[in-house]
Amino acid sequence: MIKSILTITALCLSTSAIAQQAAVPAPETQxxxxxxxxxxxxxxxxxxxxxxxxxxxxxxxxxxxxxxxxxxxxxxxxxxxxxxxxxxxxxxxxxxxxxxxxxxxxxxxxxxxxxxxxxxxxxxxxxxxxxxxxxxxxxxxxxxxxxxxxxxxxxxxxxxxxxxxxxxxxxxxxxxxxxxxxxxxxxxxxxxxxxxxxxxxxxxxxxxxxxxxxxxxxxxxxxxxxxxxxxxxxxxxxxxxxxxxxxxxxxxxxxxxxxxxxxxxxxxxxxxxxxxxxxxxxxxxxxxxxxxxxxxxxxxxxxxxxxxxxxxxxxxxxxxxxxxxxxxxxxxxxxxxxxxxxxxxxxxxxxAPMPPAPRVEGAVSVNTTLSWEPVVGAAAYRIYQRRTDERDWRTLEAPVSTATSRLSATLNGIRVDDWVFGISSVASDGSESPVASAVPGGAFAPLPR
The missing domain is CATH 3.40.630.10 (Zn peptidases)
Known part of the structure; x- marks a missing residue:
């Protein structure tokens, strides 16, 4: 399986950011x-x-x-x-x-x-x-x-x-x-x-x-x-x-x-x-x-x-x-x-950038598809999954395709019924947003009335 270019980019950016931040005292220490x-x-x-x-x-x-x-x-x-x-x-x-x-x-x-x-x-x-x-x-x-x-x-x-x-x-x-x-x-x-x-x-x-x-x-x-x-x-x-x-x-x-x-x-x-x-x-x-x-x-x-x-x-x-x-x-x-x-x-x-607003599809399928609009300030994205009875996220590597108006990822062999999925945005310096869940109302924005 070909790994996600976007996910790999995010991981590399995070490593670079850690190296840069090591030279500057963290604000919380002040x-x-x-x-x-x-x-x-x-x-x-x-x-x-x-x-x-x-x-x-x-x-x-x-x-x-x-x-x-x-x-x-x-x-x-x-x-x-x-x-x-x-x-x-x-x-x-x-x-x-x-x-x-x-x-x-x-x-x-x-x-x-x-x-x-x-x-x-x-x-x-x-x-x-x-x-x-x-x-x-x-x-x-x-x-x-x-x-x-x-x-x-x-x-x-x-x-x-x-x-x-x-x-x-x-x-x-x-x-x-x-x-x-x-x-x-x-x-x-x-x-x-x-x-x-x-x-x-x-x-x-x-x-x-x-x-x-x-x-x-x-x-x-x-x-x-x-x-x-x-x-x-x-x-x-x-x-x-x-x-x-x-x-x-x-x-x-x-x-x-x-x-x-x-x-x-x-x-x-x-x-x-x-x-x-x-x-x-x-x-x-x-x-x-x-x-x-x-x-x-x-x-x-x-x-x-x-x-x-x-x-x-x-x-x-x-x-x-x-x-x-x-x-x-x-x-x-x-x-x-x-x-x-x-x-x-x-x-x-x-x-960090704003989290994306992800959507998920996969009913009656052995595969799951995630999609989201590009986020201003994001250089990469990370995909997460969590069992429905779990508290915390785990990182998921998956193939991601890029389109002009939309980003998407197909998770082969992963059935949507058993998982909750989420996506974060990653800035060019490695700063990462919170995860936004691909569920109804999961986006970090007021719901439309």
Whole structure:
């Protein structure tokens, strides 16, 4: 059997890229634990960052915290010669947990890509905080782990990655209004759509700075990555196709989770990803959910084990138990490792092309045929397969033919009934995209309505 020219090219490019990258320190090695600590301390210092707290006080409340985040992005931009553009999308909100019209503002730092600036990778964390009563906008709500940790990771990623250049755009997003009902995530999704962004991925970081659970169990080796199975933006037609042909475990978000897991342990300085095949923790949510509802690939990164005594709690001591989301309960070496994983994933995603949108045929046949349109920025492609009851992809070498308008591969002697297939795009420097599954709704794009 003649091997795929495209597959062989991709393998050679990857080897070359590894040799080139060995001479340059990896961005994730530049993450600073002390920088993260100082940012969490600054955020806790605003007293409360409740969405309904003061907007105009210079030292306390959500307004002061937002302006601090904006100033951090502007400082980073000044250091990199103006490489970041600050955007402040806002809207007036009112509804559940927001009884009066309230100004909601997200703070974005946008680092334009050098080749395909409309392709966007997003890292996000929410800046607002709360205590036991979600409507209490005046009590001290330090929100150290939930979610000063995620906000600090976003800004630290901007500091580190702004020193490098990437083919596609990175958006560093500090979101408001999460605790009141994911308002900041909805505003981010609406802004991405209005900007016409092709969103490759959102990495939402929410509670990423602790390693001890409420029961005293410690896990400092893992980070959880949550991803949806069936797509949130699915239609009746796509759901019907997925029931017949598969795809319940192959949404773009699920493949993004697999991609991040492949970048993690055992790696020095990085936690090992524990994939959780669920959109979020049981009965709870985060700002990745509105992005998924808009059709964008998105995952949530969160600590391996949560401490419920130190999140969403009034500052108090009862029966010898200390409650409250305070900085002394955090593990900053762990936060640095989770931030480093984010930086590694962002860099990999921002260098790679978009994944293809593969199609598969082969009913009543001993052969399987894959086809896909060429991807801008792709010099080669890799084909993957997975048993329907397996979690992870395996590389498949196969003959690939090239046509002017379409690429295709026929897999002789491989029956489509028993496998799930996927394809990734590979750039000329060897950077590889996540795998896109050849299933209904497997493409990294919102579904047509």
């Amino acid at each position: 993450v600073s634990e002390s920088s993260l600590r100082s940012m969490v301390e600054a955020l806790v210092g605003f007293g409360t960052r409740h969405t309904l707290s003061e907007q105009d006080n210079p030292v306390r409340g959500i307004g002061a915290a937002r302006r601090w985040a904006e100033a951090e992005f502007r400082r980073i931009s000044a250091d990199c010669g103006g490489c970041l553009t600050v955007q402040l999308p806002e809207q007036m909100i009112q509804g559940n947990r927001v009884p009066v019209p309230t100004r909601l503002v997200n703070v974005l730092g946008v680092q334009l890509g050098t080749e395909r600036p409309n392709e966007v990778v997003i890292i996000s964390g929410h800046i607002d905080s709360r205590v036991s009563d979600v409507m209490n906008a005046t009590a001290d709500a330090p929100g150290a782990n939930d979610d000063a940790s995620g906000t600090a990771a976003v800004i630290e990623a901007a500091r580190v990655l702004s020193r490098h250049r990437f083919s596609t755009t990175i958006v560093y997003a500090v979101l408001s209004g999460e605790e009141q009902g994911l308002y900041g995530g909805r505003l981010l999704a609406a802004h991405a759509t209005a900007q016409g962004w092709t969103v490759k991925a959102q990495l939402n970081n929410d509670i990423i700075g602790g390693t001890r659970g409420s029961d005293g169990v410690i896990d400092d080796a893992h980070v959880r990555v949550f991803s949806e199975g069936p797509r949130a933006d699915s239609t009746d037609a796509y759901r019907a196709s997925a029931r017949r042909e598969g795809g319940e475990n192959d949404s773009p978000s699920r493949n993004l989770s697999r991609f991040i897991a492949g970048l993690s342990g055992p790696q020095p300085g990085l936690p090992t990803v524990r994939q959780v095949f669920r959109a979020d923790r049981f009965g709870r949510g985060g700002d990745q959910l509105p992005m998924q509802e808009a059709g964008y690939p998105a995952v949530r990164l969160s600590v391996a084990i949560e401490d419920y005594d130190h999140q969403h709690q009034d500052l108090r001591t009862e029966n010898g138990t200390v409650y409250g989301d305070t900085i002394d309960e955090m593990d900053f070496p762990y936060l640095a490792r989770v931030t480093a994983l984010n930086v590694r994933a962002l860099a990999a995603l921002a260098r």
